[in-house]
Amino acid sequence: MRPFNLEYKSLREILLNHELASLGDSYVNFLYSLAMSKRRGQPVGIKVSSRILAEALKRAGLRTLLPRRTDRHTQADAVEALVVYAWVEDVVNIQEGVSLLMDYEDAVEAFSTLLSTIARKMKLRGRTSVT
Amino acid sequence: MRPFNLEYKSLREILLNHELASLGDSYVNFLYSLAMSKRRGQPVGIKVSSRILAEALKRAGLRTLLPRRTDRHTQADAVEALVVYAWVEDVVNIQEGVSLLMDYEDAVEAFSTLLSTIARKMKLRGRTSVT
Numbered sequence: 001m002r003p004f005n006l007e008y009k010s011l012r013e014i015l016l017n018h019e020l021a022s023l024g025d026s027y028v029n030f031l032y033s034l035a036m037s038k039r040r041g042q043p044v045g046i047k048v049s050s051r052i053l054a055e056a057l058k059r060a061g062l063r064t065l066l067p068r069r070t071d072r073h074t075q076a077d078a079v080e081a082l083v084v085y086a087w088v089e090d091v092v093n094i095q096e097g098v099s100l101l102m103d104y105e106d107a108v109e110a111f112s113t114l115l116s117t118i119a120r121k122m123k124l125r126g127r128t129s130v131t
Numbered sequence: 132m133r134p135f136n137l138e139y140k141s142l143r144e145i146l147l148n149h150e151l152a153s154l155g156d157s158y159v160n161f162l163y164s165l166a167m168s169k170r171r172g173q174p175v176g177i178k179v180s181s182r183i184l185a186e187a188l189k190r191a192g193l194r195t196l197l198p199r200r201t202d203r204h205t206q207a208d209a210v211e212a213l214v215v216y217a218w219v220e221d222v223v224n225i226q227e228g229v230s231l232l233m234d235y236e237d238a239v240e241a242f243s244t245l246l247s248t249i250a251r252k253m254k255l256r257g258r259t260s261v262t
Contacts, residue, residue, distance in 0.1 A: 001226050003169035022176030023164050029157035037154055038134035043215075045153030084174075095132050 002088055011119065012065045014085050015078035024080030027087060028053070031094065035101035035110070048107065050076035056111030062119065079115065086118040091125070133219055142250065143196045145216050146209035155211030158218060159184070162225065166232035166241070179238065181207035187242030193250065210246065217249040222256070 008014045029047055037043045054075035057063050066078060086092045092100070092114070100117060104110035139145045160178055168174045185206035188194050197209060217223045223231070223245070231248060235241035 001165075001229070003165050003229065004172050004174060017174075019174040019176075023161075023168055023174040025176050026157050026160035026164055026178075030154075030161045033154050033157055034132075034134050041135050043135060043148075043150040043154040045150075045156050047157075098132070098134065 004088075006085065006088060008085075011062075011082070011122065014082055015062070015065055017081050017085075018077065020081035020085055021077035024077075024082075024084030027084040028080050031083070031097045032101055032107070032110075034094070035098045038098055039102045048111075052107045053079040053111060055108045056115060059108060059112035060115035060119065062115060079111065082115065082118060086122075091121045092118055135219075137216065137219060139216075142193075142213070142253065145213055146193070146196055148212050149208065151212035151216055152208035155208075155213075155215030158215040159211050162214070162228045163232055163238070163241075165225070166229045169229060170233045179242075183238045184210040184242060186239045187246060190239060190243035191246035191250065193246060210242065213246065213249060217253075222252050223249055 008017075014020065029045075032048050033044060033046045036046055050072050054063075054072045057066075057075050057079050062078070062082075063075065066075065070078075083097075087094065087097070097114060100114050101110045104113065139148075145151065160176075163179050164175060164177045167177055181203050185194075185203045188197075188206050188210050193209070193213075194206065197206065201209075214228075218225065218228070228245060231245050232241045235244065
């Protein structure tokens with residue numbers, strides 16, 4: 001589903017989009033809560049911290065796309081923007097996202113794997129230049 | 132997608148499930164943010180207040196299923212539990228939810244319509260007794 005038109009020329013542009021980050025905030029929490037619910041076999045709600053998301057961005061090698069002085073909160077926003085972008089553009093749907101995230105005990109590892117997967121799939125599609 | 136097994140005998144039981152409410156919190160915000168994003172034509176993130184959800188529960192005629200002294204926060208939890216239950220059980224999927232919510236300017240009206248739709252569809256399926 002595309003609730004709005006997205007036109008981005010680069011991954012960097014997506015990462016720095018505040019509106020997408022704003023929408024992505026609830027999506028990231030929902031997706032991770034679903035993954036942990038599936039892992040535990042019962043519903044649970046989790047708020048993913050900025051620290052975890054910022055660390056995952058770094059580990060996925062995407063931190064370098066942001067300006068050097070970007071603070072942790074903005075780094076986390078970048079993750080939220082990219083993850084929801086991937087859902088809107090059907091790069092990684094909810095089921096795939098949950099499957100991926102639930103495989104990891106460690107949340108940073110879970111999100112860095114998700115981010116790497118999204119970046120790789122976007123590159124394969126050639127929709128955006130991954131720079 | 133069913134991330135866990137749900138076995139509920141009644142609508143009341145769903146409304147009072149804290150774990151479902153915990154998962155539903157991010158889902159409700161995500162769904163409403165999507166609906167408003169679609170309405171405005173650009174991504175936006177919205178946190179739906181307890182006041183709005185509690186009022187919608189009352190307007191949908193479901194408030195009476197909860198104990199009389201239930202506070203507003205618990206009433207909002209009940210909405211979050213039911214809305215995410217409906218998604219997990221594929222009573223109302225994301226697309227349908229967004230279509231429904233985006234039709235209303237007023238958030239209370241939007242959610243009371245969503246709740247009524249969920250209750251009606253569950254009754255039609257006969258999966259749970261609506262009492």
